Amino acid sequence: xxxxxxxxxxxxxxxxxxxxxxxxxxxxxxxxxxxxxxxxxxxxxxxxxxxxxxxxxxxxxxxxxxxxxxxxxxxxxxxxxxxxxxxxxxxxxxxxxxxxxxxxxxxxxxxxxxxxxxxxxxxxxxxxxxxxxxxxxxxxxxxxxxxxxxxxxxxxxxxxxxxxxxxxxxxxxxxxxxxxxxxxxxxxxxxxxxxxxxxxxxxxxxxxxxxxxxxxxxxxxxxxxxxxxxxxxxxxxxxxxxxxxxxxxxxxxxxxxxx
Amino acid sequence: xxxxxxxxxxxxxxxxxxxxxxxxxxxxxxxxxxxxxxxxxxxxxxxxxxxxxxxxxxxxxxxxxxxxxxxxxxxxxxxxxxxxxxxxxxxxxxxxxxxxxxxxxxxxxxxxxxxxxxxxxxxxxxxxxxxxxxxxxxxxxxxxxxxxxxxxxxxxxxxxxxxxxxxxxxxxxxxxxxxxxxxxxxxxxxxxxxxxxxxxxxxxxxxxxxxxxxxxxxxxxxxxxxxxxxxxxxxxxxxxxxxxxxxxxxxxxxxxxxxxxxxxxxxxxxxxxxxx
Numbered sequence: 001x002x003x004x005x006x007x008x009x010x011x012x013x014x015x016x017x018x019x020x021x022x023x024x025x026x027x028x029x030x031x032x033x034x035x036x037x038x039x040x041x042x043x044x045x046x047x048x049x050x051x052x053x054x055x056x057x058x059x060x061x062x063x064x065x066x067x068x069x070x071x072x073x074x075x076x077x078x079x080x081x082x083x084x085x086x087x088x089x090x091x092x093x094x095x096x097x098x099x100x101x102x103x104x105x106x107x108x109x110x111x112x113x114x115x116x117x118x119x120x121x122x123x124x125x126x127x128x129x130x131x132x133x134x135x136x137x138x139x140x141x142x143x144x145x146x147x148x149x150x151x152x153x154x155x156x157x158x159x160x161x162x163x164x165x166x167x168x169x170x171x172x173x174x175x176x177x178x179x180x181x182x183x184x185x186x187x188x189x190x191x192x193x194x195x196x197x198x199x200x201x202x203x204x205x206x207x208x209x210x211x212x213x214x215x216x217x218x219x220x221x222x223x224x225x226x227x228x229x230x231x232x233x234x235x236x237x238x239x240x241x242x243x244x245x246x247x248x249x250x251x252x253x254x255x256x257x258x259x
Numbered sequence: 260x261x262x263x264x265x266x267x268x269x270x271x272x273x274x275x276x277x278x279x280x281x282x283x284x285x286x287x288x289x290x291x292x293x294x295x296x297x298x299x300x301x302x303x304x305x306x307x308x309x310x311x312x313x314x315x316x317x318x319x320x321x322x323x324x325x326x327x328x329x330x331x332x333x334x335x336x337x338x339x340x341x342x343x344x345x346x347x348x349x350x351x352x353x354x355x356x357x358x359x360x361x362x363x364x365x366x367x368x369x370x371x372x373x374x375x376x377x378x379x380x381x382x383x384x385x386x387x388x389x390x391x392x393x394x395x396x397x398x399x400x401x402x403x404x405x406x407x408x409x410x411x412x413x414x415x416x417x418x419x420x421x422x423x424x425x426x427x428x429x430x431x432x433x434x435x436x437x438x439x440x441x442x443x444x445x446x447x448x449x450x451x452x453x454x455x456x457x458x459x460x461x462x463x464x465x466x467x468x469x470x471x472x473x474x475x476x477x478x479x480x481x482x483x484x485x486x487x488x489x490x491x492x493x494x495x496x497x498x499x500x501x502x503x504x505x506x507x508x509x510x511x512x513x514x515x516x517x518x519x520x521x522x523x524x525x526x527x528x529x530x531x532x533x534x535x
Contacts, residue, residue, distance in 0.1 A: 007339065014335040017328065021406055022355060024377055028370030077269055084262040092263055099270045105519040106278060107468035109485040110508035113492065114277025117284050117505070132273045139270075198360050200471035201485075205492050212361045216475050219365060227369045230362035237362075238354050 026234070033228035046228035053225065059214035062127065066210065067196035070134035074142055074192045075185060077135065082146040083177055086155055100143035103136050111136070112205035127208045134196040141195070142188040149184025194240050198233070278512065285505035297506035306482065307503070311510065314484040317398065318466035321405040325466075326459045328406070329413020330421075336414065337421045348414075355411035364475035367404045371395045396477050404472055409462050416461060420454035420529065450532060457525030464518040468511065484511055 036043040050056060085093050103111070115133060116124070123129045158180060162172040178185060200212040215233070219226030288294040300307040336348055370377045371388070372395050381388055393399055424447060432442045470485040477486070484507055491504040498504075 010335055011339055014332055018332070021328075021410060025366045025370040025407065028376035029366035031376055032369035077265060080262055081266040089260070089263055092260070096263070096266065099266075099274070101519075102270075102274060105464070105512075105515050106274070107485065107508070107511045107515050109468065109470050109488050110281060110512050111274070111277055113488065113504060113508040114279075114281035115273075116492070118277040118280035132269075136270070136273050194357070198362075200360050200474075204471075204474070205489060207493075212471070215361050215365075219475070223365075223368070226365045230365040230369075233362040234366065237357070242350060242354070 029227050029231050029234075032224065033231045035224055046222075046224045047232075049222060049225045050228050050232065053218060053222075055209070055214050055218070059209055059211045062209065063197050063211035066127070066130055066134065067193045069128070069131045070138065070196040071189050071192040073131060074135045074138055075189060078139075078142050078146055078188065079178070079185065080173065082143070082150055083155070083173060086147070086150045087159060097143070100139045102139075104140050108137065108201040109205065112202045115202070115206060124206075130199075130203060130206065130208060130210075131196075133202050134192065134199060137199065137202070138188075138192040138195050141191045145187035145191065146181065146184045149181040149187070153180045155180075190240060190243060194237060198237065281505050281508050282512075284502050285509045287502055289499075289501050297500055297502050298510075300500070300503065301506060301510055307487065307507065310482045310484045310487050310507075311514075313398070313482050314467055315514070317401060317405070317481075317483060318463045320402050321409050321466040322459050322462040324402065324406055325409025325413050325462045326417075326455065329410045329458075329462075330417050330455060332410065333414045333418040333421050337418060349418075352411040352414045356408050356415055360471040361475045363404060363407060364472050367400070367407070367476070368395055371400070371403065396480050398481050401473055401476060401481055404476060405466055405469065409466060412465065413458055413462060416458040417454060420451055420458075424450060453525045453528035453531075457522050457529060460518045460522035460525065464515050464522070467518065468515060 033046050034042045034044070036045055081096065085096055089096075111133065115129070119129060123132075155177070158176050159172055162176045163169075167175065198212055199210070200216075203210050204213045204216075211233075215226060215229050218229065285297050286293055286295065288296055301311060302308065336345060340348055369375055372378065373389060375395070378388055395403070428446055428450075429439075429442055432446050433439070437445065468485065470489065473481065473483055474486055474489060488504050488507050488511075491498060491507070
């Protein structure tokens with residue numbers, strides 16, 4: 001009976017705390033972003049400033065482009081790697097696991113400094129160098145997402161069936177394995193995309209302009225506009241990550257049905 | 260082995276090589292000679308030593324707050340939020356835990372800045388949070404902002420540990436005459452300690468390395484190691500030692516490595532009872 005007396009006070013405390021830590025800043029920022037000129041009234045003026053501001057579209061476009069490339073490269077690199085690991089390369093698994101955890105251990109700031117020292121000049125001269133580092137930063141999450149979904153399918157059986165029916169390796173991966181681990185792939189794809197589009201540290205230390213770094217510069221001219229950008233980015237992130245959750249749920253249900 | 264080659268080449272070039280390169284250069288002086296001089300300012304009292312102390316203080320404080328509050332939330336969620344609602348809370352936690360960065364900083368300015376919504380609201384209730392030393396751009400301000408991602412990160416990491424406590428264990432100890440208090444003191448809490456410690460290390464490492472939020476929020480008013488590295492890289496601060504930033508970066512790697520070793524060690528201890 002003790003539990004009954006404790007339950008509601010505990011839930012109330014938790015809800016109040018959560019409101020204070022999470023909802024209040026969100027609510028505050030949203031309210032602020034609709035303030036009118038000189039802080040009076042409510043209007044769309046900050047959002048209008050945002051879409052007309054110098055550099056809004058170019059930086060957003062750069063970020064989108066780099067994020068799409070990073071997500072694509074990530075899959076191209078990691079899907080064959082993870083399939084091989086789970087199929088034949090078991091003895092390399094702990095090594096790959098360790099390499100994929102490293103980006104969590106090595107502070108991104110340190111990696112950025114290292115990149116400045118180590119990367120050849122031709123790479124440092126193009127913004128596309130960021131794509132490679134976005135892939136590195138996403139490795140811990142990609143590894144987890146792909147590994148989890150590969151372990152839920154009968155990989156060996158699928159591959160043997162496909163190969164004995166005469167399919168090549170490339171065809172087996174694209175037509176058999178990829179559909180079977182769709183949930184893991186969408187998860188890895190969206191996570192890499194989300195991480196890349198919000199990446200600030202490496203981008204600013206390597207002196208490139210993407211949407212997040214542009215935001216910081218723009219904030220110095222118009223703080224209300226910067227808050228509007230933040231609300232815009234945050235809502236975008238929530239939409240994106242909810243999409244991941246939705247997709248991966250649906251995908252995993254499919255796999256269960258197929259088995 | 261052959262199909263793994265692209266992966267090994269990629270990580271060797273874009274992950275391992277930069278770390279080796281920065282480590283090597285941190286031992287080079289202005290005239291390219293081998294030296295330990297770059298590390299001296301970190302070990303002796305001064306602005307760089309102070310930056311490490313501030314960074315450590317910040318990451319320990321936010322890890323303490325994050326892990327305690329997060330563990331509390333995780334317990335409530337496991338106990339009372341099941342089914343659909345639990346799944347919704349899971350994805351919200353994932354969003355918030357990954358929400359560090361620039362937008363977060365500006366959102367908190369809107370809420371807790373001098374003109375912020377919360378600041379004004381609290382003033383109406385007679386509490387002026389700006390009466391004392393507090394500003395959102397100070398150490399305390401950064402702690403507040405970091406909680407926004409540290410708490411949900413703790414929820415994500417620690418929830419499985421609480422969910423893994425088997426109901427049978429509680430029943431067994433109560434059948435043996437234990438009160439709920441005794442159960443928690445003798446069974447529940449000892450079982451959760453390794454996971455808690457592990458999660459604490461993870462939060463510590465995250466808080467220590469975080470750059471974007473603090474950079475956008477404080478613009479250098481709180482001297483943190485990553486921020487100082489940033490100003491050295493941008494050339495805003497000129498040091499007579501060209502490779503000082505490299506030594507700071509290596510120092511950060513060392514601290515983070517110790518924290519992650521703690522995380523992995525605690526994770527192994529926690530796994531001991533979970534698999535049986």
